[in-house]
Amino acid sequence: MGGSDVAVLTRSVYEAMIAHAQAGYPNEACGILAAKSGEEACGVFYPMRNLDESSISYFMDPKEQLGVFKRMRQEGLEMRGIFHSHVASEAYPSQKDVRLAYYPEVSYLIVSLSDRQRPVLRSYRIVEEAVSEQELRVV
Numbered sequence: 489m490g491g492s493d494v495a496v497l498t499r500s501v502y503e504a505m506i507a508h509a510q511a512g513y514p515n516e517a518c519g520i521l522a523a524k525s526g527e528e529a530c531g532v533f534y535p536m537r538n539l540d541e542s543s544i545s546y547f548m549d550p551k552e553q554l555g556v557f558k559r560m561r562q563e564g565l566e567m568r569g570i571f572h573s574h575v576a577s578e579a580y581p582s583q584k585d586v587r588l589a590y591y592p593e594v595s596y597l598i599v600s601l602s603d604r605q606r607p608v609l610r611s612y613r614i615v616e617e618a619v620s621e622q623e624l625r626v627v
């Protein structure tokens with residue numbers, strides 16, 4: 489990702505994200521995607537707690553987040569994506585999502601569970617509050 493218009497993730501990461509979103513339902517769920525430095529595909533997913541415990545917003549636990557950042561450093565991984573679910577709306581960043589998008593270099597992945605049987609996953613880059621959709625490839 490890092491500047492490109494394609495987000496690439498492995499099938500197992502894709503399935504882990506959807507499972508985490510389903511498990512968190514009816515609240516939003518969130519997590520972090522990582523890849524080995526130099527590799528294109530995100531092969532690691534860290535499911536995170538949603539401190540908001542809300543169906544309309546999420547907030548990652550800063551302590552849990554620091555722990556994940558530390559593990560990524562130790563394992564030579566870099567953060568490539570931030571994931572969360574929308575339980576009743578489409579897979580598009582909300583105004584709050586846009587305002588709180590602090591990482592211009594990562595992908596923002598959103599899965600919509602408005603039809604729980606057919607989750608819709610989409611990926612975006614958000615740079616200075618400008619949203620652009622990325623092509624999403626599951627490999």
Ligand SMILES: [Zn+2]
Nearest residue numbers: 574581582585
């Ligand atoms: Zn959102």
